[in-house]
Amino acid sequence: MTTAVIGATGRIGSEIVRGLVAREEEVAALVRDAGKARRAFGEPGGLHIRPTRLDDPRDLAEAFDGIRSVFIAMGSVGIEGVLQRVAINAAAGIPSIEQVTRLSVLNASADSLGINQRAHYSIDRFASSTAVPYSTIRPAIFSASLLAAAREVRASRTWTGLAGSGRMALIDHRDVAEAGVRVLSDPALWDVHHDLTGPAPMSWPEALELLSAELGEPVTFRVAAERKFLEHLTSAGVPAGQAELLITREWAILAGENDYTTGTFQQITARPPRAIAEFLHDYRAEFA
Ligand SMILES: NC(=O)c1ccc[n+]([C@@H]2O[C@H](COP(=O)([O-])OP(=O)(O)OC[C@H]3O[C@@H](n4cnc5c(N)ncnc54)[C@H](OP(=O)(O)O)[C@@H]3O)[C@@H](O)[C@H]2O)c1
Known part of the structure; x- marks a missing residue:
């Protein structure tokens, strides 16, 4: 069964795609610009680049057909925050999806001084309202x-x-992606929030x-x-x-x-950040 990656051409999403491909897992990169994705990844076995309209729930539902897990890595505010919610909502209606894992941020909470932290918390609350099986990685500042x-x-x-x-405790984005790949690949790490620091x-x-x-x-x-x-x-x-x-x-x-700092990265990957x-x-x- 395949993992779908949304935000697959971004900083973290692209490393997640590469990490999953390296593990010889099946990946569907749901992207708005297939040419950009092909330039980033080439055409490795196991990778399916699928142009997808994230603002179209029907197109998303087709893209999610047969998908087991979803990774979402996009901004938390404005149109990107809106599209994250649309994707979560669509995933919640797909019986084959066993886990949605989302890139969030350390200190995601209602009372952080940071707008980004509050926005991620809002998306978490939305995910909870859909009852989608759900986890996040919450990295410190990259x-x-x-x-x-x-x-x-x-x-x-x-x-x-x-x-x-x-x-x-600044964290390397390559470490963030490595932790994300581990979470996607190990159901024992599902359904919780992982606070990651350098x-x-x-x-x-x-x-x-x-x-x-x-x-x-x-x-x-x-x-x-x-x-x-x-x-x-x-x-x-x-x-x-x-x-x-x-x-x-x-x-x-x-x-x-x-x-x-937290010890979560080391626990997940068995090495220090x-x-x-x-x-x-x-x-x-x-x-x-
Ligand atoms: N920077 C930090 O220090 C830090 C620390 C912790 C957490 N975070 C979190 O990391 C997240 C950002 O991750 P990132 O740096 O990997 O993001 P990124 O590099 O900006 O990538 C964003 C992805 O979303 C896609 N996207 C954006 N707008 C879209 C649209 N309208 N329709 C379809 N696709 C769209 C982009 O596609 P294109 O490639 O086509 O543009 C790209 O693939 C944020 O939520 C942030 O809070 C950041």
Whole structure:
């Protein structure tokens, strides 16, 4: 029986597809752009790329025919949040589907300062209302979030943000996907929320110290007031809604919401999560 992946061409979804294909499992990538999917994956055995209209429940129901498990990896707000709910609702009506696993976020809750955390909680509540068999992986902030700093780091060896303090245990997106593949492949891990963190909490300035060591020259964090940070984001082309999401993420960091680790990644995969230094080494060229 096959796993369907929604958001299959995204950062996590694409790694989930590759991980399942590597395990020689059958995968249906439900995508809006089949050409993009073919460029990303080629045409490996076991992978079926299916153009799918996520806003059309009938097309989704056809795409889900014979599917055993579903992975959803998309944004939590705006149209992506809406489409996640449509997909969950469609999956709930398909008898062959034994599990929907969704990419959520650490601290998904009704009272987080972060809009993203509250939006994921809302989707969880919706899933619960449909009674679909359901699990999530809830990763900490991705190490890959540091890539947002790359352009500024290349230009001025600085990165501007709100949260000059407050720690988070950044997790490598490749680890997030590996944990996701494990959850999909092992029914013993179904029906629960998996809180995933990297190995150690650190602040943005502390992460930049690791980047400084990797580059061999200092990179410093520049604290900006909220108004300035907003201007900084929007002038870099970040859409207003996404900017608000990022600003509330900074407030959540400052409030200490993310300052902890869990052992869940190690329990699921039987190895420790990658260090941030490893991510920075692998992606060095982006910052150099
Ligand atoms: N960044 C972090 O630090 C972090 C940490 C923890 C959790 N998360 C969570 O991770 C999730 C994002 O995952 P990601 O980074 O893998 O996402 P991503 O790279 O932005 O991928 C999003 C996927 O959704 C698809 N998509 C978007 N809009 C669509 C539409 N209108 N119709 C059909 N498909 C659409 C995209 O398709 P195309 O490829 O065709 O555009 C893509 O495959 C969010 O929910 C976030 O809260 C992020």
